[in-house]
Amino acid sequence: MVFLRGRLDPKARTEMATHIPEVVILRLPSYLRALTLLEEGNAGVVSSQELGARLQMTPAQIRKDLSYFGKFGKQGKGYNVSQLLGELRQILGLDRDWSVALIGVGRVGKAILDYGDLAPRGFQVVAAFDRDPELIGKVVGGLVIQDIADLAATVKDRGIAIAIIAVPPSQVQQVIDCVVRCGIKAILNYAPVAAQLPKDIRLREIDPVLAMQTMTYYLKTLSSS
């Protein structure tokens, strides 16, 4: 009676490359961050137990996550901190620097240029763009602000792979379209609006209000104390 339309046949599905769950990729950077701290504290080895305690997650989850990529631990001992750090950096493609373009040099954009944590952690902001003629040509944070029309050429020249968007909400969609046309495949969006984009482009959002709005639901209930 019920027949299925257009499903992927089971065999083709099985033959597909080992797909690593996105949730796992999302967690790896926190492992990296925790391990960096451990290394600074001169910890030589760490168990999934200990790492789990620091990150408030189960040891099993950490072991399972890592097992997608290889066997990095030693039984009875744990993981060598600096070796695991190296492995994770390589897995995440962080054994190199990445060039980043900043689009939008208003208040938020300037704060991002000022923020000194990007470069030491491997993300170099190598170009800044705006569409305001008043700003173009000015120097901010050691960068000459360029016309957004130059984006395509600069992306090619400087090997830019990631764009940070910090323009007003009303301009976000057109800027994203432009950035995507220039071949950028990863976007960090500071503007508090959703945008349309091809599914092969990665997007992450930084919106403090959104983050707080996910917490108020839980605050609501405990307000009777």
Add this chain to the structure above:
Amino acid sequence: MVFLRGRLDPKARTEMATHIPEVVILRLPSYLRALTLLEEGNAGVVSSQELGARLQMTPAQIRKDLSYFGKFGKQGKGYNVSQLLGELRQILGLDRDWSVALIGVGRVGKAILDYGDLAPRGFQVVAAFDRDPELIGKVVGGLVIQDIADLAATVKDRGIAIAIIAVPPSQVQQVIDCVVRCGIKAILNYAPVAAQLPKDIRLREIDPVLAMQTMTYYLKTLSSS
């Protein structure tokens, strides 16, 4: 769906409580944001289809998410935009303003005070704290910077429910301990470090580097440019 009214003994409450998956709560604010945009564009109604297209998610997921809280749509028509907005605001506890304390008034802290998007969206930064005697007493963004020792009293006085933390990494753990002791149950952490905290405290992180590190994994593979 039965809404709880009036007082219930803890047992009945526990047995009745419909536990709503956290992923659902995490998505509601994006619905809110999309609907706000639709309302500004004078859209009267929206279908799960249309909303899904804007947010790049399936209509079924949106319908299912909303169904945890009630029946807000009309068959054959869709959802009334402003009515659904109202419902979501109420669900998330956003039918009121929230008072926020900023801890740490360095570069990042100042940028947060400057950022004009918090207040219009319902989050009032009503107090700022630092431990640096040079800063205490100075005025930034209309707020007199207070000694962090005054936090407990101010939290009580001003009904502060959320803390934004923007202190250097090395101070994060002690500041979080302090904030928790003061009765704060929700924290937005801008410092790029993990911290220990009781499981009944909500924490969200803003770390642009972490966000970018979750994308480089995917960039790695397509680097044939």
Add this chain to the structure above:
DNA sequence: GTGTGTGAATGTTTTCACAGCG
């Protein structure tokens, strides 16, 4: 003993597919 790596079991989330309403 201690702690990894991993199939198998369990739990959770998403998607399907359709009854029923406007």
Add this chain to the structure above:
DNA sequence: CGCTGTGAAAACATTCACACAC
């Protein structure tokens, strides 16, 4: 018809539990 609301099914993610290595 078109679209919601929703049980049921499928897909996905986490946790368990134990063989095995140090």
